[in-house]
Amino acid sequence: MSEAKKCYPQCEVFRCAKKALGYRGNTAWCKWTEEECNVSNCTYATCIKRRLLPEGICGETLKRKTVEIDPEEAVGPPVKLKGKALRRVGEKEIF
Template sequence: MSVGSKKCFPGCELFRCEQRSLVFRGKTSYCRFADDECIPQSCKYNRCVKGRFLPNGTCGLNMKTRELEIRPDECVDPMEIPSNLAQKMKNRRPY
């Protein structure tokens, strides 16, 4: 996990319950479907509006993206087309 990653919590404005059974009672979130406290990491009906909920229960919005730098010598050379196929493509008329 990244340094800035946070666990998903039901109080997030992007968190939704697919069963529409999430109720807030005081400071705790309660699931009427399971008759228990809402735990997003183990619930299969949770959903993030932006689609950033990761399988391990962390919020993908808070994670930093990694940037990879590709050097030109690491790039793959373009495919070489066999000469007979290139000749066929050259002779073909566009429709």
């Protein structure tokens, strides 16, 4: 899973929204356009797991990047209140 792989019509989770996918020999064929199935250019190409990314890249082959944020960094500067909001909350600053 180190590199992104292209989705292909023989994948078990690949579906054609027009239900026009057929096979002629070993190649996947679109019955609607009468051409070979091209996942990256087809607007009707879908994935059952909803992992199909633009340009026909399979999202199952990508590794997610996660970043841990300290709680102190996540909290922004305090908001100063005036007027009616100050009377309702009762504090001059809220987080």
